[in-house]
Amino acid sequence: MAEDIKTQVVEKVKSSLVFAIQCDESTDVSQCSPLLVYTRFIWKESLEEDMLFCCSLESSTTADDVFKAVSGFFQENDISWEKLIGVCTDGAPAMLGTRSGFVTKVKEKASSVISTHRFIHHRALAAKTLPSKLQKHLNIMIKIVNHIKHSALNTRLFMKLCQDLETDYKTLLFHTNVHWLSKGNMLGRLYELREEVALFLKIEQNEYLATFNSEEVGLSLAYPTDIFEALNVLNRQLQGKNTTMIAHSDAIRTFIGKLQLWKRRIQNTSSFPRLNEILNKKSFRDSLKTKIEDHLQGLENEFQRYFPNIGERSFVFYLARNPFSLEVDDIPEDLQEQFLELKFNSVAKDDFTSLGMEKFWKKYLSVYQKISQRILQVIVPFSSTYPCEAGFSALVGIKTKKRNKLDVASDLRCTLSQTPPNIPRLVAQKSQYHPSH
Known part of the structure; x- marks a missing residue:
């Protein structure tokens, strides 16, 4: 079935006027490095995307290794480089190196190809701009959450405390730097259970109790919770299949516009509901306002730095969405x-x-x-490597410790591909060894 699906996808790609690819590699449970390549193409007057192939990089994961794998598949299946108009990567140096990067090697085969690197990856980098004081308080909150979650006993005791107090939530959320949405969701849950956490620290006589109960830390919890929730909303907008550069560029430009709006009306905290809730009971100190202004400005600068050409193709975006509303000039x-x-x-x-x-x-x-x-x-070009990231998530469930020698290429294709196998064709190719009498 996997071979039949591959044949169908390759035929679609070869018949398409143009196509684009995205690629990413990871490390699985058996320390292998699977390379996953997705493609987007035109099929029956619509855009489709599907898994092109998956292979294991046998030694290193340099640009040469990735390019050899992609080039070998193209050559084996007679796919023309001339039709390739877009390649999307994760932005790593091996992919984007100006001299020997993967994209550079691709452009030697297809000079007109458009290179993009994932919008989600840039968003995660741009979020790391908190001022030192807010960052210090954020680190304390992470330590408190992980202190409770790291211990099975503390987790059970905190859950029992929440049950006795009849709270809406019973547990905190563990924070890890690997997960994109982790910090925003973790802070949101901590804010909802802040009184219960303070009570738990008091019962435990924890050293962080006085710091956590301070007014400055309380305000420092409310604002990051609001801003990271906004970043989470943006993150979800940049995920999903069948997304285009137009939609992602609109989302980024909208968020930059919101940052500029929030800076202009910093005195009005209605855009930050949790901060606004706390400030109804406390005064908005100039020092905190300055920190928030600095952070918003830093966020804007980072987004502008990571997306310097966000409006470069704006006329093409407008032309694509409604060509009849533009003027010839x-x-x-x-x-x-x-x-x-x-x-x-x-x-x-x-x-x-x-x-x-x-x-x-x-x-x-x-x-x-x-x-x-x-x-x-x-x-046609991809604007993020979301399909590859989703594919690696599926790989975790397929290749486990008990099946760590499994060659996952066929299993992964049957799991991820949007193209169903041609069962009648497969059946017709089989001989009937036990005919009925």
């Missing part, structure tokens, strides 16, 4: 004549309304080639 000179032909094509306008963005540009690709080619460059 908004379009580059080399596309203006073809744009006018499209703009005043009433049949095309009706088709855009009825077909939707992806099917419309697929239909008119041969009619308005120059414009459609520019549109495909922002619709």
